[in-house]
Amino acid sequence: MYRLSYAEIMEDAPDLGRERERAAFDRALGLLRSAEARGAAGPERTAAVGSIQDLWNVLIADLLDAENALPEALRADLVAIGLWNMREAGEVLSTPERSLAALIEVNTSIRDGLQ
Template structure:
């Protein structure tokens, strides 16, 4: 799964932690793009959308951890983005024909910001 505590990331070089996070976003984005293109349907589409929810659930838990060393304002912004992502993914699960473009764009921006 994608669960890395902030302390685990700090134990590594910062570049390694960011690389892990980018890899998790890359995997989720690949699945979302495949679902958006119609290559994943039914349960596979559900799993793809669920993957981005799982990613953000893990990230939010880590962001809310008192030991997280990111600046408070940044943590708050990321939690807000994560909450939106989870809600939007929920709407996509309830409406199978719903576009995933917004989810893809937001998560790609976050992934790109990890560089």
């Protein structure tokens, strides 16, 4: 089976790629919002935070790829945002009373920027 690289998908169908990125953010944000609204602790909160960590792991890897066609300064800014997300995710996992609001706000802004 042939698997297209992310760069190939973006080159051939950038609108489709952006739509997939938005969908991934929407899914992760939905989990975060649900966990925050329920005041959820334990597995629901861990799964919600894990979803944003997984998303940023993929995005950071792509942003660091030499084949990524985004301007270098934009890639660096997005990697910095991704690293902040990873630190914040670790903090909310280690501090159950910490709100998910910052993760929700930042990632909503990033998702909205994909429009």
